[in-house]
Amino acid sequence: xxxxxxxxxxxxxxxxxxxxxxxxxxxxxxxxxxxxxxxxxxxxxxxxxxxxxxxxxxxxxxxxxxxxxxxxxxxxxxxxxxxxxxxxxxxxxxxxxxxxxxxxxxxxxx
Amino acid sequence: xxxxxxxxxxxxxxxxxxxxxxxxxxxxxxxxxxxxxxxxxxxxxxxxxxxxxxxxxxxxxxxxxxxxxxxxxxxxxxxxxxxxxxxxxxxxxxxxxxxxxxxxxxxxxxxxxxx
Numbered sequence: 001x002x003x004x005x006x007x008x009x010x011x012x013x014x015x016x017x018x019x020x021x022x023x024x025x026x027x028x029x030x031x032x033x034x035x036x037x038x039x040x041x042x043x044x045x046x047x048x049x050x051x052x053x054x055x056x057x058x059x060x061x062x063x064x065x066x067x068x069x070x071x072x073x074x075x076x077x078x079x080x081x082x083x084x085x086x087x088x089x090x091x092x093x094x095x096x097x098x099x100x101x102x103x104x105x106x107x108x109x110x
Numbered sequence: 111x112x113x114x115x116x117x118x119x120x121x122x123x124x125x126x127x128x129x130x131x132x133x134x135x136x137x138x139x140x141x142x143x144x145x146x147x148x149x150x151x152x153x154x155x156x157x158x159x160x161x162x163x164x165x166x167x168x169x170x171x172x173x174x175x176x177x178x179x180x181x182x183x184x185x186x187x188x189x190x191x192x193x194x195x196x197x198x199x200x201x202x203x204x205x206x207x208x209x210x211x212x213x214x215x216x217x218x219x220x221x222x223x224x225x
Contacts, residue, residue: 040199040221041218041219042216044216045213050211092210096141096165097155098145098155100152100154
């Protein structure tokens with residue numbers, strides 16, 4: 001089966017750090033993507049993990065634990081423009097599709 | 111930076127009418143996809159397309175849907191007889207290859223409203 005769980009909403013303060021968690025149950029798991037989606041816009045690619053560990057990209061980092069079926073996206077030095085939905089998506093072997101979670105809506109307050 | 115483009119940005123149609131949504135994938139990409147997102151819900155896979163044929167499709171992609179690459183640049187999604195429940199944002203995406211680690215880049219979407 002395929003299932004992805006993320007918190008529905010989170011809030012944080014400008015300048016702070018926030019961690020958005022994602023758990024997945026994906027048959028034949030072969031990679032985890034994070035996308036950012038502003039309201040009414042397209043998802044934009046943030047990061048990809050297939051091996052255990054942390055991938056850092058500027059203010060954004062993503063972590064994967066395959067044995068735990070768990071990933072998180074870490075956003076540092078939050079800015080107001082980081083207010084958006086963050087979508088966790090998994091991919092399996094022998095399939096083209098991304099399976100998306102419902103997304104976590106992050107609101108950053110001044 | 112190259113982008114996926116989609117037209118129109120918004121489409122309003124009557125139930126039972128045919129609609130064609132258009133996409134121009136990134137130029138050196140070979141794999142193309144359609145996803146949809148009903149308001150407030152998850153992004154859902156519809157279909158993938160490679161080498162002028164459907165590579166994979168979901169249960170949503172029934173006989174009312176079809177895809178085509180009519181020329182070297184456009185990729186279209188046709189809904190033959192629209193239903194109210196087809197109202198959604200439709201995203202086109204493309205990737206360089208179909209490899210599992212390849213990023214799929216999304217276009218800005220077409221918001222379809224069926225009345």
